[in-house]
Amino acid sequence: xxxxxxxxxxxxxxxxxxxxxxxxxxxxxxRLLVETAQSSLLPDGxxxxxxxxxxxxxxxxxxxxxxxxxxxxxxxxxxxxxxxxVHVMERLRYFHGHxxxxxxxxxxxxxxxxxxxxxxxxxxxPAIHLGAACGSLLGxxxxxxxxxxxxxxxxxxxxxxxxxxxTPLAGVIFATEVILLEYTIISLVPVLVAAIxxxxxxxxxxxxxxxxxxxxxxxxxxxxxxxxxxVTGLVxxxxxxxxxxxxxxxxxISSALTILTRFSLAGVVTGVVALFVPAIMSLGWDxxxxxxxxxxxMATLLILLAAKLFATCFALxxxxxxxxxGPSLFIGAVCGAIMGLIAQEMWxxxxxxxxxxxxxxxxxxxxxxxxxxxxxxIAILELSYSPHIILPGLCAIxxxxxxxxxxxxxPSIFLALLSERxxxxxxxxxxxxxxxKSALSVANRDIKLIDQVFSRxxxxxxxxxxxxxxxxxxxxxxxxxxxxxxxLRFLQHHQQLEIELDAIPARSLSAVSIKESDNLQxxxxxxxxxxADACVILGDSGHSKIKGVLTAEDVMAFxxxx
Numbered sequence: 001x002x003x004x005x006x007x008x009x010x011x012x013x014x015x016x017x018x019x020x021x022x023x024x025x026x027x028x029x030x031r032l033l034v035e036t037a038q039s040s041l042l043p044d045g046x047x048x049x050x051x052x053x054x055x056x057x058x059x060x061x062x063x064x065x066x067x068x069x070x071x072x073x074x075x076x077x078x079x080x081x082x083x084x085x086v087h088v089m090e091r092l093r094y095f096h097g098h099x100x101x102x103x104x105x106x107x108x109x110x111x112x113x114x115x116x117x118x119x120x121x122x123x124x125x126p127a128i129h130l131g132a133a134c135g136s137l138l139g140x141x142x143x144x145x146x147x148x149x150x151x152x153x154x155x156x157x158x159x160x161x162x163x164x165x166x167t168p169l170a171g172v173i174f175a176t177e178v179i180l181l182e183y184t185i186i187s188l189v190p191v192l193v194a195a196i197x198x199x200x201x202x203x204x205x206x207x208x209x210x211x212x213x214x215x216x217x218x219x220x221x222x223x224x225x226x227x228x229x230x231v232t233g234l235v236x237x238x239x240x241x242x243x244x245x246x247x248x249x250x251x252x253i254s255s256a257l258t259i260l261t262r263f264s265l266a267g268v269v270t271g272v273v274a275l276f277v278p279a280i281m282s283l284g285w286d287x288x289x290x291x292x293x294x295x296x297x298m299a300t301l302l303i304l305l306a307a308k309l310f311a312t313c314f315a316l317x318x319x320x321x322x323x324x325x326g327p328s329l330f331i332g333a334v335c336g337a338i339m340g341l342i343a344q345e346m347w348x349x350x351x352x353x354x355x356x357x358x359x360x361x362x363x364x365x366x367x368x369x370x371x372x373x374x375x376x377x378i379a380i381l382e383l384s385y386s387p388h389i390i391l392p393g394l395c396a397i398x399x400x401x402x403x404x405x406x407x408x409x410x411p412s413i414f415l416a417l418l419s420e421r422x423x424x425x426x427x428x429x430x431x432x433x434x435x436x437k438s439a440l441s442v443a444n445r446d447i448k449l450i451d452q453v454f455s456r457x458x459x460x461x462x463x464x465x466x467x468x469x470x471x472x473x474x475x476x477x478x479x480x481x482x483x484x485x486x487x488l489r490f491l492q493h494h495q496q497l498e499i500e501l502d503a504i505p506a507r508s509l510s511a512v513s514i515k516e517s518d519n520l521q522x523x524x525x526x527x528x529x530x531x532a533d534a535c536v537i538l539g540d541s542g543h544s545k546i547k548g549v550l551t552a553e554d555v556m557a558f559x560x561x562x
Contacts, residue, residue, distance in 0.1 A: 009189050012148060016155045016190025019138055020197030023131040023159035027198070028205045030108060030130065031164070034123070037116045038282075048286035050118055051278040058118075058278050059271035065117025066267020069110060069320065070260035076106065081259070083107040083321045084125045086417045088132045088153070093418075097136050097149045104133035107321060114322040118281035119270055120311035122326020124164060131160025135194075146519050147436045151187045158191045159198030165211055166202065168195040170379040177372050178414070211285060214384040215292055215355035221392050225343075225351050232339040232357060233364050233396035237403025239335050240368035243309060243328065244404070244413045248420055250317020259319070266318040270311055277307035284308070284330050291337040291358040298341050305334045324413060328369045329362045336361020336396075356392075359384055363393045364400035371405065371412035373397045434521040434558065439514060442558060443537050443548025447471050448484070453500045459491060469549055471511075471536060472501060479536045481549060483507035509533035509551060516547050524555045 038047035046052075053061070073081050080102050082090070091099050111126030135156030139149040154175040161171030172195045176188060221229065254262050274280055279287045287304065290296055296304075312327040340357030359380055367376035377393050404410045411419065448467040450458075452474075462470070463484065470482045486506030491499070501508075511534040512526045523535050527550075534551040 009186055012151060012186065012190040013193050015138060015142065015152055016193035017197050019131075019135045019152055019155045019190070020159040020194035021201055022138065023134045023156050023194065024163045024198035024201030026108075026130050026134060027127055027160055027163040028202060030112065030123070030127065031206070034112050034115050037112070041116065048283070050274075050281040053278070055275060058274050058281070062118045062270035062274060062281065063264075063267040065113055065119060066263045066265070066270070066320075067260075068117070069113055069267075070263035072106075072110065072113075073263065073321075074258070074260045079103075080106055083110065083129055084323070085128050085414050086421070088129055088157070089414055089418055090421070091136075092150060092153065097132075097146070097153045098140065099129075099133045099136035099153070101133060101137060104130055107133075110321040111323070114320050115282055117267075118274065119266070119315050119320050119322065120273075120280045120282075120284075120308060120327060121315060121320055121322030121324070122283060122329075123323055124161065124325035125323025126321070127160040127164045127323070128157045131156035131158070131163075131198075134159075145438065146517065147187075151190055154187070155191045155194035159194040162195040163198040163202040165379075166199060166209060167379060167382040168199040170375055170382055171195045171198075173378045174370075174372060174375040177375050178370060178412075212289055212292060212383055214386065215294075215353060215359060218356055218359075218384060218386040218388045219352070220388055221352060225347075226392060226395055228339070228343050228351065229357075229360060229392045229395045230399050232336060232360060233399030234403055235339060236332060236335050236361050236364040236396065237368050237400035237407075239305075239309070239331065240328075240365055240400060241404050241408045241410050243313060243331065243365075243369055244410055244416055246309070246313035247317045247324070247413060248416050250314055251319070251417065251420055254318045257318075262318040263320065266315045266320050269314050273307055273311045277303055279304060280308045280311045283326055288330050288333045288358075288362075291333045292355040294337075294353050294355045296334075296337055296354075298338065301334050301338045301341070305331065305338065308334065325366065325370070328365050328413075332361040332363070332365025333358040334361070335365065352392075356389075359389060360393055360396045364396040367397040368400040368404045369413050371401070371415075373401055434524060434555075435519050437520045437558065439518050439520050439523040439535075439550055440516045440537050440547055442520065442554065443550050444468060444554065445548045447546065447549055449546050450501075452480075452502065453498060456491075456495075456497050456499065459499075463488065470501065471546060471549065477512075478532065479511040479513065479546075481509040481511050481534050481536075481551070511536050511549065513538050515539075520550075520555055520558060523550050527552050527555065 035047050039045040042049045043052040082103055083106060091097060107126050107129045114121050115123055132153045135152035139152040158171035158175035161174055162168040172191050175191050308331055316324050337354045337358040340354030343351040363376040363380040367373040376397050380389055380393050446468040448462055449471050450462055452472045467484045470484050470487060472480055474480055482501050483506050487504055490504045510532045512532045514522055514526050514535050514537055516537050516539055526535055534549055536549050537547045539545045539547060
C-alpha cells in the first residue's frame with residue numbers, strides 16, 4: 001500500500017465513522033417506531049405475538065395495511081415510490097449513488113407500516129436503503145468522487161445491517177460482496193469503521209441483545225453426516241430458485257395493476273393466509289427461534305414452509321415496500337429443520353438435532369437467493385457463536401449456490417428484479433475499472449465550441465489554440481464533432497465567406513452529452529444507448545460549457561489492468 005493513500009484512508013475512515021453514527025441513529029429510530037407500535041397493538045405487549053390476535057384482526061390488520069400503503073403510494077409521484085435494495089443498486093448503477101432523501105423518508109414510514117400491520121416481510125431491505133441514503137447524503141455534502149461515494153454508501157449499508165442484527169462482520173461482508181464487489185484497504189476500512197460505530201450505537205440503546213438463541217449443542221459433524229448436509233444444501237437451493245422466480249413472476253403479472261390495487265390485494269391475500277397460519281405475519285423471529293430450539297413438528301414445518309413462501313413472494317412481488325432477507329432466513333430455517341427431522345428419522349441418535357440444520361438452512365438460503373456465500377457463512381457464525389458451524393455451513397452454502405447459479409442459471413433476487421425493471425448491473429473487471437475512472441480525466445480538451453455556420457472572419461480566432469475537434473450543438477439533443485484538420489484543409493482550397501460545417505467533407509461524429517462527474521462506464525453506455533460515436537462532457541452546474549470530448553475509440557482504448 002502506498003504511503004500517499006494514508007490521507008485518503010484517514011478521511012474515508014472518519015467519514016465512515018460519521019456514516020455509522022448517523023445510520024445507527026436512523027436504524028434505532030426505525031426499530032423504536034416499529035417495536036413501540038407493535039407492543040401497543042399486540043396482546044401482552046409482545047412484539048411477535050400476532051398469533052394471539054382475534055381471527056378478525058388477523059385478517060383485517062394486513063388488509064388495512066395494504067390499503068393504507070396503497071393510498072400513500074397512490075398520492076406519491078412515481079419518482080418517490082422507488083425504495084429498497086433494488087432502488088439502491090439502480091441508483092448506484094445509473095445515478096452515481098445519488099439517493100434522494102424523499103425516497104428514504106418514504107421507505108422509513110412505508111416499511112414500518114408493512115411490518116407493524118403484519119405483512120410477511122423483513123426489515124433488512126429498508127434498513128439497507130436507509131443506511132445507503134445516509135452514506136449518499138454525506139458523500140454529496142463532501143462532494144466526493146464517484147468511487148468514494150460508492151464506498152460511503154456501502155459503509156451505510158454495512159452499518160444498517162450491523163445495527164439491525166448486532167452482526168457487524170456480516171454487514172461488512174454483505175456490503176463489500178454484494179455492493180462494492182471488491183476488497184481493497186481504501187474501500188474496506190471505512191466500511192469496517194461504519195459497522196463498528198453503528199453496532200456500538202445500537203448496543204447503547206438496546207443492549208447487547210441476541211436476536212436468536214442458537215442451538216445448544218453444535219458439535220463436530222462426522223463425514224457421513226456431511227453428505228446429508230450437502231443434500232440439505234441442494235434442497236434449499238431448489239427452494240431458493242422457487243423463491244426468486246416466484247417474486248419475479250408475481251412482479252411481472254401484477255405490473256399492469258395500479259399501485260392501490262396491488263398493495264390492497266397483497267394485504268387481502270396475506271390476511272387470508274394468516275387466518276390459517278398466523279405465524280407468517282411480520283418478521284416471525286419467534287417462529288425461527290422455535291425451529292432453532294427443536295420445538296416444531298414435521299407437519300407444522302411443512303405448512304409453515306408453503307405458507308411463508310407463498311405469502312412472502314406474493315407480497316414482495318406485488319411491491320410491498322419492505323425487505324426479503326428476513327423472510328429468506330425464515331424459509332431457510334424451516335427448510336433446514338425439515339431436513340434435520342428427516343435425518344433423525346433415518347439415522348436416530350447419530351445425527352445433529354434439527355435446530356442445527358435450521359441454522360445451516362438459513363445460511364444456505366441467504367447465500368443462494370442473494371449470491372452472497374461469504375456474507376451468509378459469516379452471518380450464521382455470528383448468530384451461533386460456534387466455529388463448529390463453519391464446515392457444515394460451507395457445504396450447504398456451496399451446493400445451494402451451485403443449484404441456483406449452475407443448474408438453473410438464476411441471478412440473485414436483487415439482480416433478477418433489477419433486470420425485470422429493464423436495468424442491468426454488469427460487474428466484470430472491465431466495467432469496474434471503467435466505473436472507477438472519471439470521464440473528464442481522460443477526455444480530449446483540445447476542442448472549440450462554434451456555431452454550425454460561421455464566417456471566414458472568425459477562422460483565426462477559432463483555430464488560434466489549434467483545436468483537434470470543432471463542436472456544435474445540433475438542436476436535437478445531440479452534438480456534432482468535426483475534425484479540425486479536415487476543416488482547415490477545406491478552407492485552404494475554398495474561399496467562401498460563410499462556411500457551413502455540414503457541407504464540408506470532414507470526419508464527423510455524432511455525440512451525446514454527459515456530466516463532468518460521470519465516469520467512463522457512463523460515457524461508454526451513453527454512447528452505446530444513443531447510437532452515437534462520441535460524447536461531450538458538460539459542466540455539472542447546469543450550464544452548457546463543454547469541458548471535453550470522448551470518442552468511442554477513446555473509451556475503448558482506455559488501458560484495462562488484468
